[in-house]
Amino acid sequence: MTGKMFGLVKDRVSLLQFLFVIVFFLSSILRMGLALVNREAFDNHIEVINFILQNDKLPLKEDCPECFQPKVFYYSVATAVRLAGVNPSHQNSIIILAQLMNFIAGEIVLVFAYLLIRDLHCHDRGIGLIAFSLLAFNPALIEANGMASNDAFAIFFSSAAIYACFKFLQKGGFGYLLLSSLLVSLGIAVKTNVWATALAIFLTLLLKGLSNRRFVEVSTSIAFLLGSVVLVFLNPLSQYIINIQNYKIPVTLSLSPAPFPSFFEKTYVRRPGIISIQDGLFTVKFIDLLAYPRLTLGPTDYPPYRTSLWANLYGSANSVHFLNSPDSWHTTPDFAVTRSIFILALLPTAFFLIGAVGGLIALLRGIIGNVGVLLEKRFYGLFDMLFLAYFLFEVLYALLYRDFSFMKSIFIYPAILAFVVLFLEGADRFKNFVSRQSGLVMVLCNTVFVSLVFGYSVDIVQIIAHLYKLNFS
Numbered sequence: 001m002t003g004k005m006f007g008l009v010k011d012r013v014s015l016l017q018f019l020f021v022i023v024f025f026l027s028s029i030l031r032m033g034l035a036l037v038n039r040e041a042f043d044n045h046i047e048v049i050n051f052i053l054q055n056d057k058l059p060l061k062e063d064c065p066e067c068f069q070p071k072v073f074y075y076s077v078a079t080a081v082r083l084a085g086v087n088p089s090h091q092n093s094i095i096i097l098a099q100l101m102n103f104i105a106g107e108i109v110l111v112f113a114y115l116l117i118r119d120l121h122c123h124d125r126g127i128g129l130i131a132f133s134l135l136a137f138n139p140a141l142i143e144a145n146g147m148a149s150n151d152a153f154a155i156f157f158s159s160a161a162i163y164a165c166f167k168f169l170q171k172g173g174f175g176y177l178l179l180s181s182l183l184v185s186l187g188i189a190v191k192t193n194v195w196a197t198a199l200a201i202f203l204t205l206l207l208k209g210l211s212n213r214r215f216v217e218v219s220t221s222i223a224f225l226l227g228s229v230v231l232v233f234l235n236p237l238s239q240y241i242i243n244i245q246n247y248k249i250p251v252t253l254s255l256s257p258a259p260f261p262s263f264f265e266k267t268y269v270r271r272p273g274i275i276s277i278q279d280g281l282f283t284v285k286f287i288d289l290l291a292y293p294r295l296t297l298g299p300t301d302y303p304p305y306r307t308s309l310w311a312n313l314y315g316s317a318n319s320v321h322f323l324n325s326p327d328s329w330h331t332t333p334d335f336a337v338t339r340s341i342f343i344l345a346l347l348p349t350a351f352f353l354i355g356a357v358g359g360l361i362a363l364l365r366g367i368i369g370n371v372g373v374l375l376e377k378r379f380y381g382l383f384d385m386l387f388l389a390y391f392l393f394e395v396l397y398a399l400l401y402r403d404f405s406f407m408k409s410i411f412i413y414p415a416i417l418a419f420v421v422l423f424l425e426g427a428d429r430f431k432n433f434v435s436r437q438s439g440l441v442m443v444l445c446n447t448v449f450v451s452l453v454f455g456y457s458v459d460i461v462q463i464i465a466h467l468y469k470l471n472f473s
Helices: 002-037 046-055 072-084 091-119 126-136 139-145 151-171 174-188 192-212 215-234 240-247 277-281 286-291 309-318 335-344 346-368 372-377 379-401 409-433 435-472
Strands: none
Touching: 002 091, 002 126, 002 139, 002 435, 046 072, 046 091, 072 091, 072 151, 091 126, 091 139, 091 151, 091 409, 126 409, 126 435, 139 151, 139 309, 139 409, 139 435, 151 174, 151 192, 151 379, 151 409, 174 192, 174 215, 192 215, 192 346, 192 372, 192 379, 192 409, 215 240, 277 309, 277 379, 286 309, 286 335, 309 335, 309 379, 309 409, 335 346, 335 435, 346 372, 346 379, 346 409, 346 435, 372 379, 379 409, 409 435
């Protein structure tokens, strides 16, 4: 009898692992498809690559609109163009090569996600497969992997640094921590928002040292942060030193901050965006989002939800059609699909928020009560710190610049592994809450999740078909 039960368990685990492979394979087809048919990104990042190829040097802020960005992504693509023997005058070839590199980065992020789910012992449970599927088919992630922009590299390096830190907290071994510091410094040299990852890891290590009352561990946290800072400054592709020499600041941007918004009084700058703190941070406007689930891009005549940060993050995370950009991505509206996605996505969003809030409460209990076991169980708040760091960064970013283009979910995706973990924790908390009816309830929830993955797939197939017709007909 025991042998038979063991065989059934083993068969179920094997089936789930097979399904992980199927999900990876099918989502990879969509990811590759978009990378091959797309020819445009939100911003002209190819111009930076062209400058490097034509001048054999790194551009400065004033050389082009996107030249203010750190240069790891651009230099990597330029190097690949030379090694592959691509004709620098063939712009489409450069675009496709850049997007294939982003495709590979996205594939590796999925591998990190699987390894993390496995390490958390969720790979042999259906909810682990659900979490992996929602990530693998997530429209915003596939969008980043199919565009010639630096977001996919930022997500890759940040995810790699997070996983290396997780392994350090799980197993020890300073090699993991050194690797994490190197990876996060490379991520920062891709895109500045990855500083939030460095800060979250530093706070996690600091909390570990303080809770254990070990000076060596506190010193390790400081060494991690200082080491990351030094690596960023010494990396010529970050251009921090040359920026200080030329502009007196290490980080440059293409826009200056807008006047800070009032709490209640609505003021309008650029292409709103945040018009007041109350309107931007304390509204969701979900009904408006369903009424017209696609942004308009002008300074006037825009849907009401465009001034809500949370509506923008929600919409851009769940549909490639929501942003209505870049120009070649404009399609005839199919609002039925988008509306269905937005309704279905409420459930995983709720699970994520349950996990995030519950995790923060548990972390505070561990800190206030100095409960070492609880802190260790939460990996000293690594995923909670990442959640806080990126959401606070996005709030500050939106308030400072106030244009709706600064309110995209992709800016917080370098913390995407944390979102997977918090979703899993939320699912566990929800299942425990409805323990008596959990079987039936979870079957209904899984039906919603599968339907959402199908909706994501339709959303992505539609944009691939549109771009194929546009660029190959």
